[in-house]
Amino acid sequence: MNLAPTHPKATTALLALAIIGLVGLYTAVPDLRDAALPLLTLVLMGGLFSLRPREVRILAGATMVLLALAVIALWRLDSSRFDPIQEGLSALMVLAMIPAVGFAVQGFAQRMAHAEAERQALTSALADMSMAVTCDPLTGLYNDRHMRECMAQEARRCQRAGTPLSVGVMDIDGLRRFNEQLGFDVGDQALRLWSQTAREVFRQTDVVGRWRAEQFIVLFADSSTEQAALGIERLRESLSQRHVGHLPCPAFSAGLVDWPAEEPIDAVIERACAALRQAKSEGGARCVVGSRDAALPT
Structure with missing residues (x-):
């Protein structure tokens, strides 16, 4: 039996109405008194799982007070038809059960809350461990080991689908000079800005x-x-409008190649790096597209 709606305040109001109604039924309809008392306990058991401990105590206490007042009122107003001993014993049993149920449910709710807190802490720890294994701590981007795994998976997918695949290697121009003149903290800001902008500009299907x-x-x-x-x-244009502190974001060079299905990962990366070196030798701040038959340095 679960009378509890989603909102805790609505749960409390609904249970309070049910308790008042059952105590009223106990008082007004003698033939239903034996049924009203167990229902009071069931209502508490069915709805208190979503309440806070303080609300559990308030409802249990209110139920005890209302039921005691009802017994006293019946004894004084209708003593000829009301058996105070029998009804008092029945009410006493319920009065004894209500705090027990309240504390049991409260303990259950506390254990559930503790278990949920432990589950969330474990989930967070696992997420942190996963990020530590797969991501670069400074930029939040994938690290080189995980990138190799992603590249292998994506190459197999594109090979099955028969779709093209391209790989780009990019280098921030003058970052070493940036670090020497302004400090490594400023250089780290430039790396984080580049990473954040790349995530915003590139498509969700692109892996950075x-x-x-x-x-x-x-x-x-x-x-x-x-x-x-x-x-x-698009990335170059977006970065040109951003700043690291009061300085313009440094430019970058890029080497870009296509990736035929039969080419190993290391070979395609080396071709992209060769194109990057060419872009650097031509002055930087540009993208060079490498050819498949380009002579690679040994």
Whole structure:
């Protein structure tokens, strides 16, 4: 029996009405007195699971007072038909059960609340552990190990679907100089700003990770290099309008390549890094699309 609606205040009001009604029924209808007393206990048992301990005590106490007043009133007003000994014993049993039920339910509610708190703490700890294993602590992006796992999964998916896949490696221009002149705290702000902006600009299907100290890798799902280059330019435009403190956000260079299904992960990353080195050698702040047959340094 569960009379409790969702809202705690509504639960309390509903139970109070039910208790008043049952005590009134006990007082007014002699033939239903034997049924009214157990129902009082059932109402408390059925609805108190969602209440706070203080509300449990108030309702249990109010029920005891109302029932005691009803017995006294019946004894004085209708003593000829009211057997004070029999009815008093029945009421006494209920009066004894009500606090017991109240404390039992209160204890159950406290144990449930404790178990729920432990469950939430465990869930939070597991989430923290998962983030520590898969994410970079400074930027919140995937770390290089998890990025490799994501790349392998996405490559298999695109191969099955027959859709294009592109990989970009990006490097913040002049971040080392930024750190030397302004301090590592400012450099960390630049890294966090880049990461936050990348999450906002790139699609939900694109996977972004921190690759090395000042490098990032992006997996552009279902995208040719032409489509991925448009996303990189959107990121560049968005960053150009943002600041680290009072300074403009530093620019970045990018190397972008397509990823044919048969190419190993390390090979495609090396091609993207070669394109990135070319972008750096040409002055930075640009994106270079690498070719599949580009000569890679040994």
